[in-house]
Amino acid sequence: MRCTRSQFDGAPLDVILMKLLRxxxxxxxxxxxxxxxxxxxxxxxxxxxxxxxxxxxxxxKRVALLFFYWDVxxxxxxxxxxxQTAFDLRVLHLPCEEFLWNADSSHEWVGYLDGxxxxxxxxxxxxxxxxxxxxxxxxxxxxxxxxxxxxxSVGYDLHRRSSPIGPSPxxxxxxxxxxxxxxxxxxxxxxxxxSQHLSQxxxxxxxxxxxxxxxxxxxxxxxxxxxxxxxxxxxxNPERSDYYRAKAELQQWVNSGSARLATWHAAQILVRSLNRxxxxxxxxxxxxxxxxATLVSWAYGQLSSAVGPGGLPEAPDDEVIWxxxxxMRVYLGQMSTDSxxxxxxxxxxxxxxxxxxxxxxxxxxxxxxxxxxxxDVLKRLNESRTIKGV
Numbered sequence: 001m002r003c004t005r006s007q008f009d010g011a012p013l014d015v016i017l018m019k020l021l022r023x024x025x026x027x028x029x030x031x032x033x034x035x036x037x038x039x040x041x042x043x044x045x046x047x048x049x050x051x052x053x054x055x056x057x058x059x060x061k062r063v064a065l066l067f068f069y070w071d072v073x074x075x076x077x078x079x080x081x082x083x084q085t086a087f088d089l090r091v092l093h094l095p096c097e098e099f100l101w102n103a104d105s106s107h108e109w110v111g112y113l114d115g116x117x118x119x120x121x122x123x124x125x126x127x128x129x130x131x132x133x134x135x136x137x138x139x140x141x142x143x144x145x146x147x148x149x150x151x152x153s154v155g156y157d158l159h160r161r162s163s164p165i166g167p168s169p170x171x172x173x174x175x176x177x178x179x180x181x182x183x184x185x186x187x188x189x190x191x192x193x194x195s196q197h198l199s200q201x202x203x204x205x206x207x208x209x210x211x212x213x214x215x216x217x218x219x220x221x222x223x224x225x226x227x228x229x230x231x232x233x234x235x236x237n238p239e240r241s242d243y244y245r246a247k248a249e250l251q252q253w254v255n256s257g258s259a260r261l262a263t264w265h266a267a268q269i270l271v272r273s274l275n276r277x278x279x280x281x282x283x284x285x286x287x288x289x290x291x292x293a294t295l296v297s298w299a300y301g302q303l304s305s306a307v308g309p310g311g312l313p314e315a316p317d318d319e320v321i322w323x324x325x326x327x328m329r330v331y332l333g334q335m336s337t338d339s340x341x342x343x344x345x346x347x348x349x350x351x352x353x354x355x356x357x358x359x360x361x362x363x364x365x366x367x368x369x370x371x372x373x374x375x376d377v378l379k380r381l382n383e384s385r386t387i388k389g390v
Contacts, residue, residue, distance in 0.1 A: 031058050031061065033118065035054060047107060051106035054109075058096060064092060065089070068149065071084055077212070077289065082153060085156075085157050093118075093120065093121050094122055094125060094139070095119070095140065098141075122147075125143075130151075136185075136189045141194050145209075155217045158172070201276065204273070209285060211269045211272075212265075214261060215296060218259075218262045219262045220246075220253065223246040224250065226243055226247075227299065228381060230295075254304040262296050263340075263343060263349075266294075267297065269290065270293050270297070270359075273289070274358065287366050297335070324357040325358055326354070328355045331351050331352060334347055334349075356382045359378060363378070
């Protein structure tokens with residue numbers, strides 16, 4: 001986010017780093033298993049030595065999980081291919097509880113071991129969320145976010161397999177429905193067991209990533225940014241034929257259920273992030289997610305053939321009397337329906353000028369290379385007000 005275009009081209013996570021992680025001594029079992037056995041059986045052992053050894057193993061495990069976490073985030077935000085899949089992490093266990101990780105001494109660390117159960121594996125926990133019949137596991141806030149990113153990676157893997165030589169459309173649809181139920185199960189677990197232990201800002205930034213996951217899995221980010229006139233995330237400058245192809249595909253997309261779902265989640269991102277922008281603008285992913293959510297709203301408003309009841313008129317051309325913030329609040333209020341299925345009945349989906357203006361002004365305060373470049377894109381969209389002007 002802080003880089004220039006040339007730096008961004010070289011920013012994807014390095015495959016060499018991934019290979020080094022695979023060759024490192026990442027533990028394939030719970031790093032606490034041996035110490036628990038010593039402690040349970042009353043055997044003598046060096047607290048300091050075992051603590052230091054455990055710190056090394058736990059650190060290696062967390063680095064591998066964070067590599068996967070950032071890999072998924074780059075794919076979600078920029079439409080890039082992932083270096084890994086969830087299956088690549090099948091031997092890893094989830095991180096320990098934070099009070100163990102934050103222990104100040106080996107004696108404090110050993111004192112926490114009583115009653116501690118073995119931590120579930122990453123892949124087994126994913127399977128729990130993919131199975132609606134299985135009960136919720138007990139997860140730390142960090143582990144819950146790793147699982148969310150694991151579910152996102154499952155969705156990407158499903159998209160890769162959706163080809164003429166892959167599973168049938170019926171089988172793919174069934175798997176997609178199962179994945180959506182897993183997303184909903186995760187959100188239910190998060191609201192019941194995690195959000196109450198976090199600050200409002202931390203909770204909102206996590207949920208921004210949750211809503212961004214829906215957008216990335218139901219939207220061609222490259223088509224969206226191409227039609228909006230933003231080519232910074234491409235490895236090469238697109239030709240005019242690329243633009244016309246992207247526009248044709250985007251026009252077909254905006255009238256689909258995927259577009260309604262993505263637009264609804266885009267509204268949720270904007271509602272959460274625009275309330276306290278001074279808090280969220282310093283976070284890594286929130287400004288870019290705000291930008292993509294705004295582009296989704298703009299595309300749905302300008303290209304969709306949906307006509308809702310009581311549609312609001314376009315914002316007036318007289319900028320002196322036009323209140324962009326009020327226009328944005330009205331728009332988000334109408335787009336924040338109970339569910340994405342009811343979005344076609346909402347009016348005012350074309351009135352995005354206020355939203356674009358507010359987000360543009362908000363991002364002007366961000367001095368990060370990619371995010372600051374988004375201001376020019378939003379400025380051009382607001383000046384055109386219609387797809388014809390792009």
